[in-house]
Amino acid sequence: MPVVRLLRLRAALTLLGEVPRRPASRGVPGSRRTQKSSGARWEEEKREDRVKWRQLEHKGPYFAPPYEPLPDGVCFFYDGKPMRLSMKAEEVATFYGRMLDHEYTTKEVFRKNFFNDWRKEMTVEEREVIKSLDKCDFTEIHRYFVDKAAARKALTREEKQKLKEEAEKLQQEFGYCILDGHREKIGNFKTEPPGLFRGRGDHPKMGMLKRRVVPEDVVINCSRDSKIPEPPVGHQWKEVRSDNTVMWLAAWTESIQNSIKYIMLNPCSKLKGEKAWQKFETARRLRGFVDEIRSQYRADWKSQEMKTRQRAVALYFIDKLALRAGNEKEDGEAADTVGCCSLRVEHVQLHPEADGCQHVVELDFLGKDSVRYYNRVPVEKPVYKNLQLFMKNKAPRDDLFDRLTTTSLNKHLQELMDGLTAKVFRTYNASITLQEQLRALTRAEDSIAAKILSYNRANRAVAILCNHQRATSSAFEKSMQNLQTKIQAKKEQVAEARAELRKARAEHKAQGDGKSRSVLEKKRRLLEKLQEQLAWLSVQATDKEENKQVALGTSKLNYLDPRISIAWCFRY
DNA sequence: CGACAGACTTAGAACACAATAT
DNA sequence: ATATTGTGTTCTAAGTCTGTCG
Known part of the structure; x- marks a missing residue:
């Protein structure tokens, strides 16, 4: 049921994705791409680009407190x-x-x-x-x-209050660093405490012991001439280095996947902020290239080369449906999830006709964080034909795009526009959707509340496009149940009122007098009122249901160009 | 090229806290 | 005042993408 609702909303959005944006401008003059040929200067710039700081000083991570044995009474x-x-x-x-x-x-x-x-x-x-x-x-x-x-x-x-103050003291001592003379907030200044690994979805390693991090595991990164952080007494750092091409202050290898964990700056820091700005600039630049890229991949649907066709269909999905790139994953190491390039035949169903449309593709797979992606979407005929071809003579577990990798896709995209990768399409389409939706929904004469509602609806449209979902909490289930109980009670009232109306009608027919007529009228009005209330309650329930499984935070934080929101605020 | 390590972004869950309803 | 609901913050898992190496 929820899937169906998401689908309906998504169908409306998919149309939006087709809305043409601003006439294609020619390539951005003076972009890096054009400088590439001029050799040395570009190389230099690139190297320069990699330097993230000149000065970095901090206190090192704050370690999780040592284990406190259980009191005697607990066994x-x-x-x-x-x-x-x-x-x-x-x-x-x-x-x-x-x-x-x-x-x-x-x-x-x-x-x-x-x-x-x-x-x-x-x-x-x-x-x-x-x-x-x-x-x-x-x-x-x-x-x-x-x-x-x-x-x-x-x-x-x-x-x-006292606890709060202590936390604040800790934050002041360990939570900041000095970067190029500025005091910057650190994002995560504490090492992760030991515990049992909580993988998402069907994770083969869930429950494994995540080891305690000790200073001997930790590599410190800071400038050579800065005050080197002191390791806790009786301990030593694994290494102290000074690498100004990276943003991290400390790092250690985690014991579950053997991957590296980092201490990094808070998103509000200058360095992170600039990166985010760059990301949105790249997405904005895509605006000027996207029409050409779209006609290019449409042409590639008919390519002689299978590789090119697969790439073109995958790119169509990434663009139209905002799918993630889909890197390969080592199996057995993590939950079985996929993205665009790693889709398998079993994730796709083709319907020559469905929901009154032709060439409908049904996608059903687990994406990042094992969130289910389910969508039935009509596609252009060549896409449909190509998918038939890609699926022919393959087993359900076989790769849909067997000639395609994220690396080759990104290499291709890089050639189409400097800095273009698969994920830029998500950013671009998310931001453009926000902009379009805001334009469509906001009216200048609306109340503030109505305007905020419009904003949230636009935000919700983006979240649905990006398939940002959240689990419905147990508290939600309970409050939903309350609402359902109310609806049930209302239904019974309606049934009762209907029965009474019928009785009154029979009475009036038999007696035909004024009194029975007014009783009849009264009963009729009561039924109407109750039916209205029932309708309102079910609208509430629907709204609640739809809202509860959509998570707005992620798109707000990572996908929506803040400049769109700011411009909207100024305008309205 | 393909595997792999490394660095960084994006993600939902859990938690803390504030606002609102009862 | 207390329960309920909504919202923001923290935590860390799970992605993307690049660079390096054989």
Whole structure:
């Protein structure tokens, strides 16, 4: 049901995607591309470009506090018998215990991975005893953390204030750095605390132990002549380096995927802000190229080369549907998700005719964060024909675009416009959609509230285009249920009123007097009123439902060129 | 080229806190 | 005053994309 609604909204949007923008201007003069041939200067500029700072000074990361053993009254039980755990084993047990009310702990993979890693932390003796997770009882541990959270919530105003001040002190000490003479806020100045890995979707590694980060894991990046951050007493940094071509202040390798985690600046910092500005400039530049690029990929649908055809169809999807590029993923390392280039035959269904349209493509796959993308969309005939061709003689698990990689696609895009990559289309189409929608929805004479509603609706249109969804919380389910109960009650009232109306009508027919006539009228009005109320309630429910699964934050934060919003504010 | 590491952006969940309804 | 709902912030996972190396 929700999918159907999303679909309806998306269908309206897809049309918007077709709206032609501003007449194509010629290539931007003086763009880097044109300088490329002039060799040395460009090379120099490029190198210059890579330098991110001249001075960088900071305090290093703030480490997660050491493990605090459980108080004596809190015990772990194995097979019904209390058992005192070694500190290491106990710490990992608390990671699991505090998650007891989370869905994760019901998942077989999570449990298996946790138990496996937990056993590695146990002493030989513990390992000898603890052989089955089913016999483990963490309920006391769980209760301890629940109580602790409740106690924290119940603190007095003063105590809360004190905690807040302490956090602020920490922020002041570790949360800022000096970059080229300016004090800049750091985004994440704390190392990630140890815990159980919470992968999204069907992640094969969920439940694995995420190791505690120690200074010996951490590489510090700062300028050579700055005050080098002090490692915590008794510890050393893994390395101190001075690389001014990168933005990070500290880094360590995480123990689940062996990938690198970074301490970086806050988005409001100059460096991050400039990058965001550049991103929107690139998207804006695409405006002048997009018509030509579109006619180019349309022409390529008929190319002799399979590779070119696949690229052209993929690009059409990326442009029209705002799909992500879709890099290859190592399987077994993460959840099975795809993007455009990694779509498989099983994700696509072709309908010669559906919903009154010809050449309908049905896409159904899990994208980033295992969010489902479901869309039925009419496509141009050559696209449809090409898809038939790409799917011919392939198994469901085979790649749809077997001759295409994100690298080759981006290489092609780079040739069409300097700085163009697949994700630029998402930024471009998101921003242009906001602009178009704002224009279509806002009226100068509207109230402020109505204008804000228009803005939010435009924002929602973008979120739907980009498939930004959120899980409906349990609180939402409850409030939805309340609403449904109300609707049900109203329905019964309507049925009752209808029955009474029928009775009154029969009465009036039999008696034919004025009194029975006025009763009849009254009943009629009552029914009408109740029906109206019912209709309003179901509209509310629909609205709530639609809103609840759309997440506006991500597009607001990453995709909408702020200049569009600012211009709109000034205008209205 | 293709695999891989590295760096950076984008993402939803969880949490904290404020606004509003009851 | 308290419960409920909405909103902003924090956290960190999961993407994109580039550069390097064999």
